[in-house]
Amino acid sequence: MNEDTDTLIALVSSQLNQQPSVDAILEALVQSNGDPHDAAKLLNDQTKTNSKKRKHDGGLHSWLDKGKSPKVSKKEKPESPSRYSTLSDAFPKPADAGALKPPSNSSKPPSSSSKPPSSKKPVVDLMAILRQPEPPSPKKKPSQAPLTLSSSAMVVDHVPCTLHTSVLPPELASDLFYTMLARSKSWKRNKWWLFDRVVESPHRTSFFARKTDGVTADETWQEAAQFWYNGRPTSPPEVFPPEMETACSIIERVVSDQLRERMRFGLEWGGGFGAGNEDLLWRANVAASNCYEGRNESVGWHSDQMQYLGPYCTIASLSLGTRRNFSLREVIPTHEAETRRAQTFNIPLPHNSLVIMHASCQERFKHSIPPQSSMDLYRPAYPPPASLNIDSDLSITSSTSSSTSTTSIEPSNCRINITFRFYRPDFRPESIPRCKCGVPMILRPDMKQRWRSDGGNNAVESGEGEGDVDEKQERKEQAKGQEKTRKEESEEKKSMAVYTYLNRPDKYWWTCYAGAQNDGKGCTTWQVMDFDGERRGPGIFQVPGARCIG
Ligand SMILES: O=C(O)CCC(=O)C(=O)O
């Protein structure tokens, strides 16, 4: 199954009462002309019919990789209707939702275009849009069962992440949980275009920026952080509340200690962090926060967009409240697709735990918070801080109106997630290339490393839309061995130089993201990121004496 198909499958999946096989979902999508809502309805109707005979066997990951035969049974309705994932962040955005039309050759970037809307509902041959699942190859290894990584040691062994339990002082973790829970009432579900309709993320989200950028003392950072988001400017971010500031400085030290132990990648941020922070190898200057209420709220498979984070970013993800599974799955590069199968890893994240997604995680792995068939409630060990006025409809009651204030601690079905991130000064909004729609583009890694399949010989560095790219590419393929134009030759040399002289294994694409908003209309412009040509840096490779990969 290719990564882009996941988007649609997960969209259907998030609307299902039971999870059938991937094949069944694809079949339903085809029958429904590619309409995820209709496909979900079809499958749910089938479930009702079959419910007496069949039994459900658990979470998203148990079927997503395996493609088992349908196992369905009658179940309670999901708490929120419809809706697949992500775009949780007003920032590094999951790549999937905009990646509906996968590239068909080695030089084309993952497309960010959605199908333009029309007044009539188009008849969509889904299989014509999505790549067909690859036929089983005799060489291909059988798919592997999901593996639960139940300890920090297991996490390190399998994924480019580290797990840190009890990371904050318990009372601070509790205060931060209550603070964010109270704020989460006003957070929004992200919306974006998928095919011809608007879809909503199945969780609420918000975005925070620190007072300064963490590099200079520039206090205009907060105010200036009006980041573009899905092709639109966002409302100003919230300021880190005091509990979050304290938590952030603890987490910065945990992350920096980890980085001291790790081999760094050349394109990671190689600059400093301002006076007084010389001992820090990592800082956060923004945070995305998510609230998942109940076991059905989720975020689908994605990797975080990099337009402000830059390549090989480090993301520190704090979990508060109910324990949920954090799932990771490697994207197998095209040149290894015949010999290796991806495995899904599940990391149970308890209250007050930190997962650090280290450099290369966004390049190699997708992550998700899948819906769960059951979930333990979180029972806070401390009452809410007296300063907070948390409403009873969030299951927490706090009364401070009289001198003898009473507070009852109620169990909660919410998980709060805070992903602390560092927006790099060399990826400031004003430095982000714009597409033909005039909207800043998004940056995504070539997760499938398609350029390797042609030995790195492909010279195409930019394009203007799916059809055009296909056509140009086809013409280029046909012209192989024939005379190259001088321009092509020099582009090719440049491309090779960029990727060989520093032995950088990855390509990154700037792509139009306007299609996810803007009524589904995007221009599909794309270009390869040229780190040096775009005057990015310093990367670690530019720091004298630094040891790094690439
Ligand atoms: O809730 C989580 O742990 C993951 C959130 C996430 O992936 C995101 O905000 O990009």
Ligand SMILES: [Fe+2]
């Ligand atoms: Fe993410």
